[in-house]
Amino acid sequence: MMNWNQLISNCRLGQEHRHLERHDDRTEFKRDYDRLIFSAPFRRLQNKTQVFPLPGSIFVHNRLTHSLEVASVGMSLGNDVARHLCSKNRDFIDTMIPEIGQIVATACLAHDLGNPPFGHSGEKAIQTFFTEGKGVELQQRVSTEFWSDITRFDGNANAFRLLTHSFKGRRKGGFAMTYSTLASIVKYPFPSYHATKKKFGFFTTEHDNYVTVAQELGIPRLTTDDGSERWARYPLVYLVEAADDICYEIMDLEDAYKLKILTFDETVGLMMAFFDETAKNKIADRIGDEHLTDPNEKIQYLRACVIGKLENECVKTFIDHEEEILAGTFEGSLIEHMAPMQRDAYRKCTEISKARIYRSRPVLDVELSGYRIMATLMELMVEAIEHPDRYYSQQLIGRVSSQYDIDSPDLETRLMAVIDYISGMTDVYALDVYQKICGISLPII
Numbered sequence: 001m002m003n004w005n006q007l008i009s010n011c012r013l014g015q016e017h018r019h020l021e022r023h024d025d026r027t028e029f030k031r032d033y034d035r036l037i038f039s040a041p042f043r044r045l046q047n048k049t050q051v052f053p054l055p056g057s058i059f060v061h062n063r064l065t066h067s068l069e070v071a072s073v074g075m076s077l078g079n080d081v082a083r084h085l086c087s088k089n090r091d092f093i094d095t096m097i098p099e100i101g102q103i104v105a106t107a108c109l110a111h112d113l114g115n116p117p118f119g120h121s122g123e124k125a126i127q128t129f130f131t132e133g134k135g136v137e138l139q140q141r142v143s144t145e146f147w148s149d150i151t152r153f154d155g156n157a158n159a160f161r162l163l164t165h166s167f168k169g170r171r172k173g174g175f176a177m178t179y180s181t182l183a184s185i186v187k188y189p190f191p192s193y194h195a196t197k198k199k200f201g202f203f204t205t206e207h208d209n210y211v212t213v214a215q216e217l218g219i220p221r222l223t224t225d226d227g228s229e230r231w232a233r234y235p236l237v238y239l240v241e242a243a244d245d246i247c248y249e250i251m252d253l254e255d256a257y258k259l260k261i262l263t264f265d266e267t268v269g270l271m272m273a274f275f276d277e278t279a280k281n282k283i284a285d286r287i288g289d290e291h292l293t294d295p296n297e298k299i300q301y302l303r304a305c306v307i308g309k310l311e312n313e314c315v316k317t318f319i320d321h322e323e324e325i326l327a328g329t330f331e332g333s334l335i336e337h338m339a340p341m342q343r344d345a346y347r348k349c350t351e352i353s354k355a356r357i358y359r360s361r362p363v364l365d366v367e368l369s370g371y372r373i374m375a376t377l378m379e380l381m382v383e384a385i386e387h388p389d390r391y392y393s394q395q396l397i398g399r400v401s402s403q404y405d406i407d408s409p410d411l412e413t414r415l416m417a418v419i420d421y422i423s424g425m426t427d428v429y430a431l432d433v434y435q436k437i438c439g440i441s442l443p444i445i
Contacts, residue, residue, distance in 0.1 A: 001326055001327050002217075002218050002219065002220065002232070002235065002326045002327075002328070003218065003326070004085065004092065004095075004097055004326075005095060005097075006217060006218040007180070007217050007218065007219075007234070007235060007236075008095070008096040008097060008099065008100065008103070008180050009096075009178065009179045009180050009216060009217055010027070010028035010029065010096065010178045010179075010180070011178065011179050011216060012028070012173065012176045012177065012178055012179070013164055013173040013174070013176055013177060013178075013179065013182060013209060013212070013213065014166070014171060014172035014173015014174070014176045015172075015173060015176050027096075027099055027102065028178050029096075029099045029102040029103050029106060029178060029180070029181065030102055032103075032106045032177050032178055032181045033102060033105060033106040033109065035175060035177070036106060036109045036110055036113075036175075037109065039175070041113050041162055041424065042064070042067075042109065042110075042113065043064075044424070044425075044426050045062065045063035045064035045067055045112060045113070046062055046063075046064040046065075046426075047062070047426035047427055047428045047429070048062060048063040048064075048112075048115060048117060048119075048426055048427055049062065049063070049117070049118055049119050049366060049370070049427050063112050063115060066112065066247060066248065066251065067108065067109050067111070067112050068109070069247045069251060070108040070109075070111065070240075070243045070244050070247045070248075071105040071106070071108040071109045071243075072105070073108075073243040073246055073247055073307060073311060074101075074104040074105045074107070074108035074239060074240055074243035075101045075102070075104065075105035075108075076101070076311050077101075077104060077239045077242060077243055077311055077314060077315060077318075078100040078101030078102070078103060078104030078105065078236070078239055079100070079101035080101075080311070080312075080315040081100055081101075081239065081315055081318055081319065082097055082098050082099075082100040082101055084315070084319050085097055085100075086098060100236065100239075103178075103180050103181055103184055103236060104184060104236055104239045104240055104243070106181050106184075107181055107184030107185045107236065107240045108240055108243050108244070110159055110163060110181070110185050111156075111159060111185050111240060111244060112155065112159070113158075113159045113162050113163070114154075114155040114156065114157065114158025114159030114160070114161065114162050114423065115155035115158070115159075115423075116155065116158075116374065116422065116423035116424075116425070117370060117373070117374065117422075117423075117425050117426060117427045117429075117430040118366060118367065118369075118370025118371070118373070118374060118427055118430070119367075119370070120367070121366075121367035121368070121370040121371040121374070122370055122371075122374045122423070122430075123153055123154065123155060124371060125370070125371045125373075125374030125375045125378065126150070126153040126374065126378060126419060126422070126423065127150075127151055127152060127153050128375070129375060129378040129379065129382070130147070130150050130151045131151050133375065133378070133379060134379055134382070134383070135150075135378070135379075135382060138382075138411075138415070141411055142411060142412050142415070143204075143412070144193065145191070145192075145193050145204040146204055146412045146415075148191075148192040148193040148204075149191075149192045149193075149203045149204055149205075150415065150419065152192045152195065152198055152200060153419065153423075154192075154198065154199055154200060155423075156185075156186075156187050156188060156199060156200075156201060157188075157192070157200055157201055157202050157203050157206075158203075158423055159185055160182070160185060160186055160201065160202045160203075160206055160209075160210070161202070161203055161205065161206050161420075162174070162175075162424075163175045163177055163182060163185070164177075164182065164206050164209045165205065165206060167403040167404065167405075167420075168402060168403050168404065168405055169402065169403055170403060179213045179216050179217055180217065180236070182209075182213050183213050183214070183217055183219065183234040183236070183237070184234060184236040184237055184239075184240050185237075185240065186201040186202065186210065186234065186237065187199070187201065187233075187237055187240075187241060188200050188201040189201045189210070189214070189219070189230065189231035189232070189233055189234070190228070190229055190230040190231065191203075191204060191207055191229055192204075194228035194229050194230060203416075205416065210231075214231050217234065219231050219232055219234055220232050220328055222328065232327075232328025233325075233328065233330075235325045235326060238318060238325060238330075238333065238334050239314075239318065239334075241333055241334070242310075242314040242318075242333065242334040242335060245333060245334075245335045245346075246307055246310045246311065246314070246335075247307075249346065249349050249350060249353065250271075250303055250306050250307055250310070250349070251303070252353055252357055253267055253270060253271070253303070253349060253352075253353070253357075254267070254299055254300070254303050256353075256356070256357045257299055258296075261356055261357055262352070262356065262357075264295050264298075264299070266352075267299055267302075268298070268299070268302065270345070270348065270349050270352060271299075271302040271303065271305070271306050272302070273341075273344075273345035273348060274305075274306050274309050274310070274341070274342050274345040274346075275305070275309065275341075276341065279309075283301075283302070283305055286301075287301060309342065310335075310338075310342060310346070313338040313339060313342050314334040314335065314338065317334045317337045317338055318334055321337065370427070370430075373430055373431060373434045374422065374430065376434055376438065377422050377430065377433065377434060377437075378418070378422060380396060380437060381396060381418045381421070381422065382415065382418055384396040384397050385397070385406060385414040385415070385417070385418060388407070396437065399433070400417070400421050401421065404417040404418075404420050404421050405417050406418070406421070
């Protein structure tokens with residue numbers, strides 16, 4: 001059974017035995033938050049696709065705005081859970097338990113940092129280069145564990161790598177985040193080679209980092225029939241996951257309405273389904289009292305109501321299942337265990353999103369284009385590291401940032417350097433590099 005006092009730790013990865021002199025009153029968890037906000041990987045999220053193509057005349061969500069919104073909801077979820085915990089156990093008040101909201105918000109900021117350009121199509125392009133493209137022949141030249149990592153490449157595991165890996169010229173521990181923040185982003189606490197589905201939590205290269213974090217926080221390794229490495233989920237992961245689930249589903253509805261993929265009546269119907277008749281009447285009265293006649297304002301108000309309702313339901317679910325969560329026996333997400341009305345309304349939104357939003361023409365177009373761009377970049381860059389003495393290879397390698405170990409004598413290290421380089425690109429930069437190296441566009445001289 002996990003215990004809260006051990007689960008919340010401000011020990012920093014890579015700086016366990018170092019005492020830094022502090023010049024302000026920020027907590028270590030607030031330092032994590034600030035460190036991410038001012039980081040280059042976080043800034044790059046502004047030019048990474050969320051669902052719809054990067055905006056033209058109508059502004060919809062990108063990875064940056066999505067992450068900020070998830071962090072806002074995560075802060076509320078964490079604060080409410082902390083309040084409940086402290087009300088049940090007054091001894092928690094003078095511990096780090098009240099900082100749960102800050103930890104969850106920080107993890108929410110970081111949860112998409114590892115996503116490559118063009119979202120899931122970018123992930124797929126990296127995976128299939130090794131399973132369907134020219135990268136197939138590399139299987140015999142790398143370890144089984146490494147092959148599992150790259151053929152299942154996943155943005156979740158890449159986020160943990162981005163925060164913890166010591167890239168060239170960088171300090172030990174990467175971002176040197178607190179253990180609690182790091183554990184909160186590992187949604188799937190097992191390596192790729194022990195994953196039963198496509199998702200996993202960390203690459204082989206970061207395996208030891210996760211083990212260190214798990215041991216410090218008292219996250220138990222689960223007993224499995226086949227002896228595979230699997231850990232219980234860190235409790236705060238459920239709150240980060242819930243914040244993400246709430247935001248991407250409900251905000252995608254609002255974006256779909258703005259882009260005229262869903263009508264006003266359809267959007268209102270989906271959002272109102274989260275409430276009973278009494279609540280619906282109160283919402284209608286409030287819209288009348290506030291004189292909200294603009295359709296966009298009505299949708300925004302409804303969206304706020306839905307998010308508030310889902311946040312309350314997820315907190316209630318977390319508290320109701322606290323013992324199972326701490327025991328590592330809770331299965332599924334908080335969303336899946338909500339009250340039937342909210343759970344069913346959420347499922348309906350998911351069905352509509354899959355049928356009408358995620359398969360819409362603009363989304364499919366960017367996925368097709370993004371896949372081709374990423375596949376081409378992978379092919380050219382991997383060929384360059386396989387034949388570094390060629391003139392064209394040297395030109396391509398020369399574009400890669402010095403933090404990536406692209407010149408390593410070890411093939412696996414060079415391959416990860418290519419993946420680090422390409423996955424770290426923004427959509428716009430990936431397109432620009434693609435056009436230049438394919439001779440489609442030339443820089444202005």
